[in-house]
Amino acid sequence: MRGTDLNMLERPYYGCGKCLLGVRRLSRMKLATSSPERQREDVLVAAEAVGGHIIGWADDWEVSGAPPTR
Known part of the structure; x- marks a missing residue:
């Protein structure tokens, strides 16, 4: 993202119709993963697009998506 301040894309809700919730997730079961900062940048780029x-983040850290083992 050239020339855009990522922080400007995080703002409070004000009913403009373009308010979005960002989602970031890390799984401890996956060896190769995107860092939280990389995921933040990717979400902000998509929001700008x-x-x-x-307006806020839903974070799911260190929770595996795999079913529980017995």
Whole structure:
């Protein structure tokens, strides 16, 4: 993202119709993963692409998506 301040894409809700929730997830079961900062950048780039901004984050850290083992 050249020339865009990522922090400007994180703003409070104000009912503009382009308020988005960013989602980041890390799984301890996966060896290769994207860092939280990389995921943040990817989400902000996607939000900018649709003219939106992020009003909050749903983070799921260190929770495996695999079913529990017995």
